[in-house]
Amino acid sequence: MGISAIMGIAVSGMQAQPTRLSATANNVANALTPGYDRTVTTFSTRPTGGVSASVSTSGEDTLPDSSNVDLASEMLDAIGAELSFKANASVFETGADMWDVLMSIKRD
Known part of the structure; x- marks a missing residue:
C-alpha cells in the first residue's frame, strides 16, 4: 500500500x-x-479502502412524552468523533511528511 x-x-x-x-x-x-x-x-468500509458514514434512526422504543436520547452517550460520541478525526489527521500529516522527505531525497 x-x-x-x-x-x-x-x-x-x-x-x-x-x-x-x-x-x-x-x-x-x-x-x-x-x-x-x-x-x-454507521460506518462501513469502502472496497477501495477507507470508510463511509451513514445516519439512520435507532429504531429503539420511545415514550410518547420523552425521547430515547441519553446525553451522556451523546457526549461520548462527540468525544469519539473528535479523537477519531485527530487520529486520522495525524496519519495524514505523517504521510505528508513522508512525501516531503521523499521529494527532498529525489532532489539531492
Whole structure:
C-alpha cells in the first residue's frame, strides 16, 4: 500500500467524522422533543479502502412524552468523533511528511 493510498484512507476517516458529530448534535438538540428517536451513525468500509458514514434512526422504543436520547452517550460520541478525526489527521500529516522527505531525497 502506497503513501497516497494511506493518506486517502485517512481523508475518508476525517470526512466521516463530521457526519457522526452532526448526528450527535441533532440528538442533543432534540433530546427534549417528545417521541424523538435518536439517530445513529454507521460506518462501513469502502472496497477501495477507507470508510463511509451513514445516519439512520435507532429504531429503539420511545415514550410518547420523552425521547430515547441519553446525553451522556451523546457526549461520548462527540468525544469519539473528535479523537477519531485527530487520529486520522495525524496519519495524514505523517504521510505528508513522508512525501516531503521523499521529494527532498529525489532532489539531492
